[in-house]
Amino acid sequence: MDETLEIETVVRHPKKKRKKQPITWSLLKRQNQLIWMSVPLMLYIILFAYVPVWGWTMAFQNYKPAKSFSEQEWVGFKQFKFLFTDDNFIRVMRNTVAMGLINLILGFVTAIVLALLLNEIKNMFWKRTVQTISYLPHFLSWIIVTGIVATSLSINDGIVNIVLMKLHLVKEPILWLSEGKYFWGIVGASHVWKEVGWNTIIYLAAIASIDPALYEAAEIDGASRYKKMRFVTLPGIKATIVILMIMSIGHVLEAGFEVQYLLGNGLVIDWAETIDIFVLKYGLAQGNYSLATAGGIFKTVVSVTLLLMANGISKRLGEERLL
């Protein structure tokens, strides 16, 4: 609860340092309705976010389902050792981080650019149409998206190769999914196609809250369209961008599972396998739930570290921050 309050205060008075108020009984008493209101939420969080952490003990056991806790065999760091010493691990890690970053950066840039462009469209009908079309793919599941991607990249009548051939950019169709060097790009592009419209919505909302007077003032001062974008719109949504950036950095290791699993094949496996796929293969598919848990813990630890780092850097730079 405290966190939300803090964010609001920070956002509202970015420069003013909040004086720390001592928590006294009279304060608690005065706010007792608030406290009671927060009890269900606290319970919810304890129940669904902290109680399951108990399951982490699995990572240190040779967990067998349907046995009670005391019957489990404890193996210490064996699962982690298996994870980190496997030949594939470095490669898998590289792929995960690389694809995570590509998705992050591409996702941000394209969403912001699209938001800026959409903002410039004055004709409401067109704006709505473009927006609707761009966010529809968000509602498709990955299995459908990868189906579409695989079909469009096919060498017999896949649209990508047809267009490239017609434009005389390539001499003969390219087998996109057989080359490791294309794979990350394909994943990044699929993500953009699927999510760009959806990610734009929040920026459009932020843009809508910018005071129109600022635009008018800029116009009187003779600012061009691009100048207005640069000096009014972008600074206006800076807070949103930074907060979203910090949050998504925490998700870098969630580079995805479905796309890589569904589009990957033997030829690109060195570029396609992510931590999630690795954990599925050697953890869940083997009934080795302990290894899967160890993988999950590893991802969580890295994600939290990244999140804190991003938050710290942002704080250093005097920008908005999440925590």
Added chain:
Amino acid sequence: MGGKSKKTFKFSLIMLLTLSFTLAGCGGNKNSNNNATAKETSAAQTAGAANTSDKVEPFKVSVFIGAAGQQPTPDNKIYKKIKEETGASFDMEFLAGDINQKLGVMIAGQDYPDLMTGNTKLTAAGAYIPLEDLIEQYAPNLKAHYADYWNMMKDPNDGHIYILPNYGVYNGKVNSSWYSGPAFWIQKAVLKEFGYPKVKTLDEYFDLIEKYKAKYPQIDGSPTIGFEILNYDWKNWGLFNAPQHLIGHPNDGGVVVNNGVAEIFADKDYAKQYYQKLNEVNQKGLIDKETFVQNYDQYMAKLSSGTVLGMFDQHWNFNAAEDSLTTQGKIERTYVGLPLVYDESTKDYYRDLAVLNLNNGFGISINAKDPVKIIKLLDTLIQEDWQKTFSWGIEGEDYIVENGRFMRTQEQRDNAADATWQLANKAKAMFDYLPKTEGSFSDGNSTDAAAQPEEYKAGLKPFDKEVLDAYGFNSYVDFFSEPPANPVYYPAWSIDLIEGSDAKIASTKLNELQTKFLPKAILADPADFDSVWTDYVGQIKKANVKAYEDKINEQIKWRIDNWSK
């Protein structure tokens, strides 16, 4: 205590209590649940023993089927008949999505329906109840049905029977007109073009494909594809399994067994010979460029278009594509399975006698309220009249009887092939997994309508008659040598490697290496083939293959000791 700290104390007490209640709500109810079930079970057992099924009492059985499927229509006539005569109705859940994920969730929550598909994960999780005593006591028909296979059904790990296998128990004469297993498939049109030659070796096979492709670079306006290899997800045998057959061995999965000793063949010279041949034909442009990139849907779409001349696959895997070709009237584009070998002196051993599939069929879960009722139901359904109802349908409606032989009119044949009709008139989903009689009934009729010789003949298209006449065969199964009796341990692929064991990890590793290196080797420049192969063999050496082979050998020995009669 002052007023303030008293309140703090009260407040923290409230918080603590709330927390402990929440936590108490989460855990610990498992045991009480189990106790309840156990009590109910024993109660039900006494009740079940008391009234010996005089009256039809309606009851519901929840079923999990480990494959995707469609719910039958609510007024399905077979399920209706079951309900009227035995009281049982089924509440079926079909698999949607990934089986491992689904089972993981089921196991984690101990959330099991009454009847579940056989699966080693569930066995390992202790999700099934042992069936041997139940069968002995309440199910004489099942006992008779499985009599010859009793030892084989026992779980190697603890000697209990958990699963009632659905396939592989044979009675009477076995008619088979449809080969469902692996083979090198070739379009009938290719054989016709070259005057129905006898094709025995791999070289002859690729020669035919090459000649045909040169003569007809296009089929129906699309470029002709010489050879397809599907290697997608778990459907990877198209790439992996051919070498063992080429040296005259049956399908043992990842190993070749000689005199009861198994070894992997992925890195052996006879495997290299096959992949080198593929490398060579790839240079000639016979292998589809997209072959290692495509998913199953794309593969099926290509086969259904009729442009693919050949592939190595299991028949059941691409059956739907052949159906589509038949519907399009392109009979000449459907396939003949050829049991190819490296040289003519090797006897082919593709076709085997079907084996008991221990990883399939039904098991009764520990959550089942009334196992006795269920086993009695299964016992009823294995009886011959019910088996006839399941496989042939209702007499007069779905088939006719002439001089004691079962047959179908053309309309009934068309119906039987119609998926929509099946949903309303067949109990296909359940019957696929139930214990069943295979071979022939006591009156000599085939248990499988399609295998009834008269039916098979009547269903043949003129073109098929022509092909079969040219070779002097009765059915396409005759292309294969008669299978010898199965070795006791057979097949090695059904050996349970035990979840999470070193053997299983090694097999996963091996799989991964094959998926990665074999396509590379096949697509490589012929000059580079050897270096890719050396690299591949080196990587296999590093994986703990020994653990995998040891486990298989241990189980083969166990089977020979325990299964021999």
